Amino acid sequence: MEPLHVLKEREPQIHRKGEAPFSIECNKDSLAGAVSQRACVFCGSRVVLYPIADALHLVHGPIGCAVYTWDIRGALSSGPELHRLSFSTDLQEIDVIFGGEKKLYKALIELIDRHQPKAAFVYSTCIVGLIGDDMEAVCKQVEKEKSIPVLPVMSEGFKGNKRAGYEAACSAMTRLVGTGDISGISKHSINILGDFNLAGEIWLIREYFNRIGVEVVANITGDGRIEDIKRSHGAALNVVQCSGATMDLATMMKKRFGIPNIRVSYFGVEDMAEALYEVARFFKDDEMLEKARELVRMELSTLLPELQKYKTALAGKKAAIYVGGAFKAFSLVKAFRLIGMKVVMVGSQTGTREDYEELEEITDEGTIIIDDANPLELSAIIREKDVDIFVGGVKERPIAYKLGVAFCDHNHERKEMLAGFHGMLNFAREVYGSVMSPVWQFVPRRVSEEKE
Amino acid sequence: MSKMPNYVSTTNACKLCKPLGASLAFRGIEGAVPFLHGSQGCATYMRRYIISHFNEPIDIASSSLGEKHAVYGGSANLKMGLKNVTAKYKPQLIGVATTCLTETIGDDVKMILAEYKDEFHTGIDDPLIISVSTPSYSGTHMEGFNAALKGVVEQLANGGEQNETINILPGFISAADLRYLKELLQDFGIAATVLPDYSETLDGEALNEYPLIPKGGTPLSSIRNMGRAKLTIECGRTFSGETAGSQLLKLFTVPLTRVGLPIGIRETDRFMDVVSEAAGIEIPEKYRSARGRLVDAMVDGHKYIFGKRAVVYGEEDLVVGLTAFLAEIGIKPVLCASGGKSGNMKESIANVLEGLGCEMPEVHENVDFYDIEERASDLDLDLLVGHSKGYSFARRQNIPLIRVGFPIHDRIGGQRLLHIGYHGAQQLFDTITNTIIAKKQDDSDVGYSYM
Numbered sequence: 009m010e011p012l013h014v015l016k017e018r019e020p021q022i023h024r025k026g027e028a029p030f031s032i033e034c035n036k037d038s039l040a041g042a043v044s045q046r047a048c049v050f051c052g053s054r055v056v057l058y059p060i061a062d063a064l065h066l067v068h069g070p071i072g073c074a075v076y077t078w079d080i081r082g083a084l085s086s087g088p089e090l091h092r093l094s095f096s097t098d099l100q101e102i103d104v105i106f107g108g109e110k111k112l113y114k115a116l117i118e119l120i121d122r123h124q125p126k127a128a129f130v131y132s133t134c135i136v137g138l139i140g141d142d143m144e145a146v147c148k149q150v151e152k153e154k155s156i157p158v159l160p161v162m163s164e165g166f167k168g169n170k171r172a173g174y175e176a177a178c179s180a181m182t183r184l185v186g187t188g189d190i191s192g193i194s195k196h197s198i199n200i201l202g203d204f205n206l207a208g209e210i211w212l213i214r215e216y217f218n219r220i221g222v223e224v225v226a227n228i229t230g231d232g233r234i235e236d237i238k239r240s241h242g243a244a245l246n247v248v249q250c251s252g253a254t255m256d257l258a259t260m261m262k263k264r265f266g267i268p269n270i271r272v273s274y275f276g277v278e279d280m281a282e283a284l285y286e287v288a289r290f291f292k293d294d295e296m297l298e299k300a301r302e303l304v305r306m307e308l309s310t311l312l313p314e315l316q317k318y319k320t321a322l323a324g325k326k327a328a329i330y331v332g333g334a335f336k337a338f339s340l341v342k343a344f345r346l347i348g349m350k351v352v353m354v355g356s357q358t359g360t361r362e363d364y365e366e367l368e369e370i371t372d373e374g375t376i377i378i379d380d381a382n383p384l385e386l387s388a389i390i391r392e393k394d395v396d397i398f399v400g401g402v403k404e405r406p407i408a409y410k411l412g413v414a415f416c417d418h419n420h421e422r423k424e425m426l427a428g429f430h431g432m433l434n435f436a437r438e439v440y441g442s443v444m445s446p447v448w449q450f451v452p453r454r455v456s457e458e459k460e
Numbered sequence: 461m462s463k464m465p466n467y468v469s470t471t472n473a474c475k476l477c478k479p480l481g482a483s484l485a486f487r488g489i490e491g492a493v494p495f496l497h498g499s500q501g502c503a504t505y506m507r508r509y510i511i512s513h514f515n516e517p518i519d520i521a522s523s524s525l526g527e528k529h530a531v532y533g534g535s536a537n538l539k540m541g542l543k544n545v546t547a548k549y550k551p552q553l554i555g556v557a558t559t560c561l562t563e564t565i566g567d568d569v570k571m572i573l574a575e576y577k578d579e580f581h582t583g584i585d586d587p588l589i590i591s592v593s594t595p596s597y598s599g600t601h602m603e604g605f606n607a608a609l610k611g612v613v614e615q616l617a618n619g620g621e622q623n624e625t626i627n628i629l630p631g632f633i634s635a636a637d638l639r640y641l642k643e644l645l646q647d648f649g650i651a652a653t654v655l656p657d658y659s660e661t662l663d664g665e666a667l668n669e670y671p672l673i674p675k676g677g678t679p680l681s682s683i684r685n686m687g688r689a690k691l692t693i694e695c696g697r698t699f700s701g702e703t704a705g706s707q708l709l710k711l712f713t714v715p716l717t718r719v720g721l722p723i724g725i726r727e728t729d730r731f732m733d734v735v736s737e738a739a740g741i742e743i744p745e746k747y748r749s750a751r752g753r754l755v756d757a758m759v760d761g762h763k764y765i766f767g768k769r770a771v772v773y774g775e776e777d778l779v780v781g782l783t784a785f786l787a788e789i790g791i792k793p794v795l796c797a798s799g800g801k802s803g804n805m806k807e808s809i810a811n812v813l814e815g816l817g818c819e820m821p822e823v824h825e826n827v828d829f830y831d832i833e834e835r836a837s838d839l840d841l842d843l844l845v846g847h848s849k850g851y852s853f854a855r856r857q858n859i860p861l862i863r864v865g866f867p868i869h870d871r872i873g874g875q876r877l878l879h880i881g882y883h884g885a886q887q888l889f890d891t892i893t894n895t896i897i898a899k900k901q902d903d904s905d906v907g908y909s910y911m
Contacts (some may be wrong), residue, residue, distance in 0.1 A: 015544055038500050038524045040537045041544030048501025070560050070596040071470065071799075072477030076505035078849070092852075098470040101598045104564060115469035134499055134561040135597065138530065166499040166561055167527050383519055384548065387670030403508050406517040412666055452668035 014385060015042060021380055023364070026373040032364045034379040038169070043382045045330070045403050046357045048165035050133055051077075052173020055420065056253050057129050057161065057180070059204050060232035061085035064125035066095045068112050068143065069133025073165075074098075081420040082206040085231050090125055099135060109141050116150045116158065126234035127157040129180060137164030157234070159183055170332070171252050171358050178256035181228070181237060185261060188235060190242025196291050197223040197243045201258055202250035203274065205230030207425040213274055216428065220284060220299040222291075229254055241265040245290055247272055247283070250333050252358055274427035275339035275435075277308065277346060307429035315347060318436040323348035325396040325443055328389060330381060330404055331418060334359030334367065340399060340418065341370050347436050352393040355381050383407050391453075397443050412451025414442035471830035472849070474773055475799025477596035480506045481604030482557035483520050484632070486590075488656020489612065490677035491552030493545055495521040497538050497569060498559030513867040513874045514635070514662045517670070521545045521554075525561060534562050535572045542576055546587055549672045552680055555608060556591040563595035588680070590615050600800045602775050605632050609655060609704040616680070617687040619712040625651045625685065626738050627692040627714065629704050631721055631777055632866065635663035635875040640883060647746060648739040653682040653689065655704065663875045687712035691738050695721050695731070697808035698776040698800075720812060721777050722880045723888075724785025725754065727812065731881075750882040757886060758789055761893040764911065766790040768842040768896060773797040773832060773850060774865045776805045776825070778879075782845055782864065783821065784812035785885060791892070793821040794839050801826040829853060843896065848874075860895045864888070 014022060020033040038044035050067075054077050057065065067074035074096030085091065097115045099108050112130070120128060128150070132143055143160040151158040159180040163173050198217065203210045210230035217224055225243040226236035246258045246269035258269040270290065272283035281304040288297040327344050329337050334356040341351050354367055355378030367377050376389055387407050390398060398408035401419030408415040416438050418426060426435045448454050483494040483506055496503045503522035510518050523541040525534045538556075545554055558569055569591045577589070592611035594604045609629060630641055638659035645652045660676025686692075686708060694705030697720045708714040722731035728751075736743050768791045772782050776798045783793045796809055806823040813820065824831065833853050844854045845862045848870045854861035868874025878884040897911060 015548060037526050038522075039540075039544060040524045041495070041521045041541030041548075042524075043503070043519045043521050044500055044524065045504065046500055047504040048499050051501050051505070066469070070477060071473050071475060071600075072480070072502065072505070072560075072596045074470070075473045075476055076509050078472060079852075080508075094472050096470045096473065097468075098473065099597050101595070104560075104595075104597050111468060118467060119469050119471075134530075134559075135564055138561070138564045165501045166525050166530050169500070383517060384670065384672065391669070402512060403504070406511050406515055407670065409515065410517055410664070410667055411670055412668075451666050456668060 015039065018042065018385070021378065022385070023368070023377045025368055025371055025375045025377065030365060030368045032361070032377060032379060034359055034361060034364060035171070036380070038380060043384075044380055045382065046380060047170055049167050049169070049173040049176060050131060050163040050165045052170035052253075053131060053161045053163035053177040053180075054173070055081075055170070056174055056177035056229055058091055059083035059085070059230050060129070060234065060237070061091045062088040062126040062233050064090060064095060064119055064123055064128040065131070066097070066116060066119060066128060067131045067133065068097045068108065068136050068141070069099055069131070070135060071096055071098045073131075073133045081204065082423050083204045083230060083420070084206075084208050086211070090123055095119055104135060104139055107139055107141055108136065109146050112141065112143070112146050113150065116146070117153070120150070120154050120156065125156065127159065127184065129159050129161050131161045131163050133163070134165040137167065157184055157187075169358065174253045175256050178254060178260065181257055182260050184234065184237045185257075186238075186241045186265065188238025190239050193225055193239070193242040194223040195244060196221055196293065196296070197225050198245045198247045198287060199225050199240045199243045200227040201229060201246055201248045201254040203227065203230045203427070204420060206420060207423055209274070209425050209427040209431065212425065212428045212430060216284060216303060217287070219303050220288060220296050221293075222287060222296070228257070241267065243267060245270065245287065247287060249273055250335055252333055271335070273335060273339040275336060275431065276343035277311065277429060277432050278342050279339045280428055280432070311429050311433055314433055315436055318440045319346075319348045321440060321444060322436075325349045326352045326393060328353035328386075328393065328395045328398045330355045330378070330386060330398070330400045332357050332401065334363030336418065337367060338370065341367070343432060343435055346432070347439065349396075349439075351375060352395060353378065353389050355379060387411060397439055412448060412453050414439075414445070414448070416442060467831070470828045473799055473828045474797065474832065474849070476509070476601035478594040478599050478601060478604030478607070479557045479559050479596060480509065481601030481606070481632070482555065482592055482594045482608035483518075484510065484601075484658065485605045485608035485612070485656045486555030486557070487518060487661050488658035488677055489553055489555070489683070490679045491673055492677060493519065493521055493549050493551040493554050493673060495523070495541065495545060495554050495556045496559055497523045497534060497556055497567065498525060498561045500524040502559050509867065510662075512869045515872065516662050516664060516674075516875075518662065519549075530561065530565055533565060534567050535575075538567070538569070538572055539576050539580070542589065543580060550585070551587045551673060553588045553590060555612075556589060557594045557604065557608065558592070560595050560597055563593065569593070588616065602632060602800055606699070606703055610702060610707055612655070612683060613686060613704040613707050614711070616683045617708065617712065618684050619687040621688060622690055623685065623688045625653060625682075625689045627686050627689045627705075627708060628652050628654045629692065629694040630654060631695040632775060633721065633880060634866075634877050635659045636878045637880045637884065640878055640881055644747070644881060645735070647744050648735055648741060650735070650739045653686055654678060655683060655686070687714060689714050692716045693731075693734055693738070694718050696777040697780050697811070698802040698804040700802045700804060720784070720808070721781040723778075723781030724788050724885050725751070725882070726788065727781055727784055728881055728885065747882060750886065754882045754886045754889065757889055761889065762790055764897050765893050767792060769794045769840060770843050770845050771795045771797070771832065771836050771839070771841055773844070773846040776800045776802055776808070778865050780805065780808045780812055781879070783809050785888060786845065787813050787816045787818035789889060789892075792818065794841070795822045795824070795832065795836050797824045797827050797832045799826065799828060843892070845892075860899050862892050862895060
């Protein structure tokens with residue numbers, strides 16, 4: 009078999025557990041010409057703010073940035089669906105020459121009048137950063153005229169990677185937090201940060217929290233509402249999922265309002281249970297902890313027997329994981345273990361050194377750990393490790409499929425609920441439904457194996 | 461005709477950006493890697509968008525510019541990117557398209573590429589490098605697609621003694637359309653260069669090894685010879701300005717014949733006549749009989765669709781072709797819309813409708829889905845014809861959407877849709893007619909088991 013073909017500059021971003029002491033480079037700029045799977049600052053901001061359903065999201069820039077992010081996520085809303093529309097100032101050559109401020113102003117007024125949003129986010133793109141539009145001033149002006157928050161998001165694509173976009177989004181939200189009425193909020197209250205309500209997941213998570221007696225003030229990044237975010241500083245605790253996306257907001261809220269935060273994951277049974285326990289422990293409430301235990305017991309008593317069938321079928325199969333944030337990867341490693349599968353590769357677009365250290369700890373010998381991978385590396389690893397299923401996003405799907413490998417979409421476009429206890433069962437079903445399909449017997453890699 | 465409201469903002473655009481079109485065109489050349497000179501996001505977003513339609517890997521390289529490059533220029537990153545792509549992909553050609561970012565900071569790409577060749581080309585197996593200017597603030601993906609083809613021809617084609625080949629510039633059609641077109645040319649016994657040809661590169665077979673660059677695409681040797689062809693057939697009625705076809709005429713005096721996209725009966729007839737004349741042979745029986753069967757089918761199905769009212773949207777040339785076909789089968793196109801603004805769509809539609817007894821529909825360029833929906837809300841519609849982005853509109857109206865063109869993001873097989881020729885018209889006819897019959901059947905209280 010051909011060895012993994014890696015550009016020399018990329019070598020420090022790939023680690024094989026067991027071969028050498030742990031070392032990996034990360035949070036580097038993508039290498040020019042390497043066909044990174046990453047996006048840009050704008051993408052990071054869009055991801056975080058996208059699910060705020062009653063806000064207007066106006067992309068100030070040429071048409072591409074808006075049209076490629078139109079309704080691309082599976083983030084559901086229980087009410088307004090303004091977030092599913094794609095608004096743009098569609099800058100033209102003449103705007104680039106003479107500036108786009110007037111057009112932005114008119115577009116904002118027009119859209120706010122038409123849609124009556126609770127707030128407006130205005131995203132800066134590469135070109136706006138270059139032509140020097142004073143977005144801040146335009147937003148301020150419109151805010152005054154229309155009496156709703158109009159928030160600039162400084163997300164010029166070239167100013168870093170997705171992570172910088174998370175920061176830009178968080179700093180825009182920061183302006184909302186602390187402006188709402190917090191009377192009547194329970195002392196056992198939390199905000200949910202970093203869950204995007206894909207396929208309605210946040211409704212499930214909220215229900216779990218309600219069952220153990222916790223009030224959710226704001227689910228900021230999933231089925232989000234402006235009014236909730238404004239009063240989110242009334243919550244006693246921020247519960248943060250997803251590595252990078254919303255940590256900055258949580259940090260700011262700690263600094264300004266003294267609200268502590270914990271990091272959790274809702275994927276896989278251990279992490280889901282631990283999330284509930286941690287919240288209960290935070291409130292130092294025995295009754296709540298007992299309720300959480302009861303909830304976990306109940307959910308597991310129905311889940312585990314149902315999982316058994318999948319576990320039997322999938323035992324020993326090999327999985328590769330490549331996701332945006334590393335935090336999700338931790339949970340996935342454990343989730344695969346629960347259904348008897350082996351993780352042979354795990355990587356992320358934006359993991360930090362600490363993330364990769366933790367991955368090194370929880371994975372088996374020989375597992376490849378990779379930062380900011382590209383299609384050639386991913387496909388080489390799929391072949392080298394004879395992977396049975398690949399978990400990733402839509403950009404990774406055709407790589408897996410082309411090589412005849414099963415696939416599970418675990419990104420923002422998915423329509424399957426994968427969080428919580430119920431999500432674990434869906435995950436097992438998803439994996440089973442792809443790995444066990446009869447189609448693999450016809451793909452070249454299995455056909456040539458048979459011939460050997 | 462009613463006036464379209466004139467909004468400043470764009471809501472749910474009915475167009476894509478210029479570099480995406482260029483990337484697709486470059487992907488249709490053998491051994492080529494599309495390369496965007498700009499920030500990383502552009503390449504990644506476009507890959508994602510294209511993948512969701514074709515379900516195929518598409519590697520688009522990027523110079524991944526960061527903040528300091530935006531200030532000091534992207535030259536070093538462009539060169540490093542080209543070097544890395546060359547080392548890793550060993551391409552025959554790298555198609556560099558610019559983006560808003562690099563156009564606005566004023567990178568002189570032609571000069572940078574000349575420097576690059578001086579500095580890094582070894583004289584052995586160096587890839588050709590083509591560049592095209594595609595700032596997304598001027599024009600749509602179609603302008604990008606056409607600009608890339610024009611760039612390829614200008615930068616690669618040579619003149620010389622005329623040979624017996626013909627050039628076909630088919631426009632932005634599906635992978636299935638391209639395969640059909642090549643088969644058709646073969647049936648006529650014509651040696652032709654079809655540019656671009658992503659019929660394999662974006663609709664390939666299951667593989668055992670991930671190809672650095674998928675096989676297929678218009679061969680470079682053929683492109684070089686395009687200046688010596690005896691004829692260029694360029695499909696499209698709405699071009700404005702220079703195109704690959706007009707440049708072949710201007711630079712190498714290759715005669716140019718323009719026809720519309722061969723969609724529907726009359727536009728296909730025109731196309732077949734041109735091809736038949738170029739080939740010097742009669743239209744083969746296979747196509748005559750396909751036309752006959754199509755007419756027979758149209759008779760069988762005409763009553764179920766007569767007078768139905770449709771909105772057609774998408775790229776201008778596609779809209780022109782589809783509008784012609786709908787009018788031919790008795791469906792009434794009431795609104796024809798595009799995000800493009802060639803200024804030629806209305807006249808083109810008037811031309812293809814001539815003699816069909818079909819009232820001229822409203823034709824709007826430079827519109828988005830908000831405009832289309834607002835305008836169409838009182839038009840009493842029966843169906844939409846266009847790509848999958850019209851779905852939310854169709855859903856609100858509770859009318860069927862006939863998916864054609866690009867992108868099809870909510871169904872599989874968009875790349876396998878056949879639109880062109882008599883065979884394509886047959887498929888479209890069956891799909892449209894059956895969709896209308898199914899709607900009536902599903903909505904009826906009785907649920908008849910015969911039509």
